[in-house]
Amino acid sequence: MGYFRIIGLLTVVFAGIVTFSPQTYASAFIDIFDKGMPVYEAIPLKEFQESGRVHTQQPLADEALSYELTLPKVWRETKSFGYSLSQDIFTDIGRYIGPVKFNKANSYIVVQALDVGLQASAKTMAAAHFMNNGFTVQGAHDFSRNDVETLHVEVSKGESYIVRSRFIINGGRLVMMSYYLPATSWNEERDLQFRVVRSFKLLNEVEAKIESAKTHEFWDVSSFKYPAVWTLEPGEAPTFDHMNVMLLNFDGDIKKRQNLVVKGRISVDLISRYVMPSLEDALVDQIDLMVSQGIVMKRKKEKFDAPVWPEVFQNASASVYEVLDSYAPDQKMELWVVGAQALGYYYVFSMVTPTRDEDFMLWGENTEALQYIIEHTVPGEEW
Structure with missing residues (x-):
């Protein structure tokens, strides 16, 4: 040329x-x-x-x-x-x-x-x-x-x-x-x-310093790291069948809980294989839950970069949808639903974020946070 x-x-x-x-x-x-x-x-x-x-x-x-x-x-x-x-x-x-x-x-x-x-x-x-x-x-x-x-x-x-x-x-x-x-x-x-x-x-592969990350543990079953700028909210009382937490990316005064705007949210669910027939069923259940919480499904996206899982996880699956979110009705939003299996559990992560056309830098911040959490998720013992 x-x-x-x-x-x-x-x-x-x-x-x-x-x-x-x-x-x-x-x-x-x-x-x-x-x-x-x-x-x-x-x-x-x-x-x-x-x-x-x-x-x-x-x-x-x-x-x-x-x-x-x-x-x-x-x-x-x-x-x-x-x-x-x-x-x-x-x-x-x-x-x-x-x-x-x-x-x-x-x-x-x-x-x-x-x-x-x-x-x-x-x-x-x-x-x-x-x-x-x-x-x-x-x-x-x-x-x-x-x-x-x-x-x-x-x-x-x-x-x-x-x-x-x-x-x-x-x-x-x-x-x-x-x-x-x-x-x-x-x-x-x-x-x-x-x-x-x-x-x-x-010449030297160096892992990023982790001072700006926190760790959450699901008893001895699993643990994951997440960016410290995100806020962790506990879910329902955990059982060995189902454990859940919500991570929120806030804009505003977090300590005083004033003028807070949610810029992104990631739900982390661990579901026992003994109570859920398959990973696919777990992912469908998560989508149904999101719909019940105000998400309106629009269109499934064909092109996206699926998160990369650690080798210990199997049968990884990912889907991304254009959605309407009742919490942000004026914004173009995406719902990411990804999951994989390790030991006795299905790991399901769902994320709601503005689309990259709506706010590219925020979309990048949220998707990178999701990738970081998945990369630093560690299964524990099989129950």
Whole structure:
């Protein structure tokens, strides 16, 4: 695909995006993952590795930020480290610049990091980054929920760049590596850009700190962790046949219980296999319960990213529905009903959240909380 075709496509995309609300923009970005990245023939991997030099860094003496990438030997590193990570602004943790070109701008690479805490996926953070900056996205690919690659156009000092980036979550940090390729050099350098970005990797897998999480135990049957910013409300008196709690994402003064607005809610149910014929029956019962509590079912969604369960769970199932919620009649809402089986229990999680078109950041916050809870659910003994 030639340079002018790339720019033309991106201009068309941009013309459509600038009229969107921020939420719709971010939602449209998520949909780009269905289209993937532009495909073209790359430099043979062996040739690239043999002709390049491996660069490694451990910025800020932080293991979670240690990275490696391979660059042509003519590229040089320019030290540009910040002093600490912020939760609001990216901090530079590495810069590299390509060789001087006659009558053309240089290519360069910027590696940056952000402290994002527990509730984040690479896809959500990438969408937020592009939404906040208004960049035009050409393609995106997710290697995993913690590692995505994107392609976008950016204009800097009058020069148009085609930027290929990696967004990687590790240890509560977001690392963003971006290769800025001048559009005028696209045809001759795009293969190199592809190989360099794909060579980038973090060297140490670090689990996010859990100081901002709480733990709830269902006796010795099970336990789970949840974000501390959520409020846990006990359900009915627990029995070994059925245990339930509700998690609420409040906006307002929680301590004084004043001016509270529920931004999302997640119900966690453990149901004994001895009182419920199947997981499917447990999920249907949960939907019926939600309907009795004021949920009006509208349409089942076909496309969504189902939560990932720990290996100990079996027969995982997930459904997402567009719904009307009597507690938020003016908002577009979703109902997530997911479940799995472990030992003697069915685990059923249901979540009510604004849709991503209604409020993308809140939708991301709620869905990430659901994923975090499921990832940190631990079955106990079989009864």
